[in-house]
Amino acid sequence: MSILHVNQLVARYPGAKTDTLKEISFTVNPADFYAIIGPSGAGKSTLIRCINRLVEPTSGTVRLFDQQITQLPPRQLRQTRRHIGMIFQEFNLVDRMSVMDNVLSGRLGYTSTWRSMLKLFSQADIQRALELLERVGLLEHVDKRADQLSGGQRQRVGIARALMQDPQLLLLDEPTASLDPKIARDVMTLIQQTARDLQIPVLCNIHDVALAKEFCNRILGLQDGRMMFDGETHSMSQQDLDRIYEREVL
């Protein structure tokens, strides 16, 4: 059974003259590391934000397992968002909080309001946070403030935070665009390895085609909100790539 099924998705921002996304359909399967590539302004970020409705789609449907995300009322939407981990281009950590608190905050969706007010996370959560910090190699930085870390380290905190949610799907929005090439590959390797170990499918925006080809088994090519390619990575030809990037929006 497919994990995520997107059907005829259209998104238009209020006041915009054209649709940012034009009838996008694709399916993510359990073992997928799915890349969305395309020139800047193609709608990659909008597409990935329509999945967890940080951006409201105009029409079309998004289905995660057997749940229609596009029709959920606010409370259920929050409950479903818990199962979707997200990793961001600029990490989106709370700079003034410690590394540990940032990772623990991944459990907020599972924590009651008053417990979160007192930062009362369960023993199991704390144990899990430490395990994940060890996995991403940051165990010795637990008590540091998030803004004291380097870019690559901060993204590792972001990864640990997303994994804290016990996600059934990982959304990555340009996870390497703020990192230098070597660190970018390290981070991609870490995500790939972790996704394999924990059996989490990944949907990943990435503008670096070489990284996409190396790490992803499927590729969706967007251009100006339109799907130009969708298929196995090895089936993508140079012509396909040229078509995706032929009208770069500057």
Added chain:
Amino acid sequence: MSPLTQTFDHYSQQKRQQQWKHLAILAILLLTLLLSIHSIIIEDTDWQRIGTLEQVLASIGRFAALDFSLIPHLGVPMLETFMMACLGTLLGLFFSLPVAWFGALNVTPSRRLLYPFSRFLMTLSRSIHEMVWALIFVAAVGLGALPGILAIAMRSVGFISKIIAEAIENIDPKPVEAIRAMGGNNFQVMYYGIIPQIKTLVIGTIIFEWDINIRRSAIMGLVGAGGLGLTFFRQMAMYNYGGVTVVILAILTLILLGEIASHYVRKAIN
């Protein structure tokens, strides 16, 4: 004429116009200043009453004869002034939180109603002088420290809530997005996404306002709202100029202590 000379001429003409404009503004300012000096200072002052220079100096000199017998009676009003400032600031902060929340464009529950209303409250609080607030509350709740506390609280709301509202508007939206994406509710977004970003600034602002409120509470007594101001008022009414100076020195001491305390606390939180 080449395009370059044309542009050059155009440029120098613009420059000349600008210089004339500056000159005109300067002339208007100067004229206003002269008129003000004439009507307010020269015509409005009772020169006969001022008398000679010696008389002026003698009047000032009366303040120099310090009345130390007053000192034992200053402890209680000093403490009262200090407490008035502390409680007024706390109460002001308490009122500021909802005003700031409603008055920050990115988090306000209603942009049509609550936002403009909060902005109006912020302006109202600051445009009415603390003494006027004190007069209103003395009329409303009678003499003593309570009207002083209320006046200081009302006067503080404007500044504290405006700073908090603007801090909320200027937060980095990225952590907020992350907490929404992981399924956090509105409270968790605020508590984990917004508050850590504005905490230092808010604490600094409260200490700054507390420091100012010590000054404010020192004069509250002039309209019957307790503290050192009341002592000042009584000494003045008894024409005990030496005593007045001692009270002023006490106010100065209190303000200095507040200044030193706020300096160290702000240093500690940064």
